[in-house]
Amino acid sequence: ISKLLHQMAxxxxxxxxxxxxxxxxxxxxxxxxxxxDGKILFNKNFNDLKEMAAEFNGEQxxxxxxxxxxxxxEEKKGLSWI
Numbered sequence: 001i002s003k004l005l006h007q008m009a010x011x012x013x014x015x016x017x018x019x020x021x022x023x024x025x026x027x028x029x030x031x032x033x034x035x036x037d038g039k040i041l042f043n044k045n046f047n048d049l050k051e052m053a054a055e056f057n058g059e060q061x062x063x064x065x066x067x068x069x070x071x072x073x074e075e076k077k078g079l080s081w082i
Contacts, residue, residue, distance in 0.1 A: 002028055026063070034067065041070060 005015055005028055019025050025032065026046070033043040044052065053066035 034070065036070070 009015055009030070017025060017028060029046065031043065031045055032049055034041040042049075042052075049063055049066075053062040056062040056065035059065040
């Protein structure tokens with residue numbers, strides 16, 4: 001399915017995927033947005049997102065660590081899927 005979605009995007013099709021599974025969207029996405037309480041916290045491409053997470057360079061998953069920083073303690077409880 002990844003190949004098909006990439007081919008469709010290359011042909012100009014806009015594809016919106018919503019997921020809480022970072023490993024899925026990291027492979028498929030070109031632009032990433034984080035929505036919280038109905039507001040867009042950021043809308044970045046993957047390289048920009050990795051730069052934003054640079055302070056977590058020693059982490060196994062620096063982007064996950066950065067996203068956790070933006071969340072409350074209660075919201076972090078549901079991050080076992082990342």
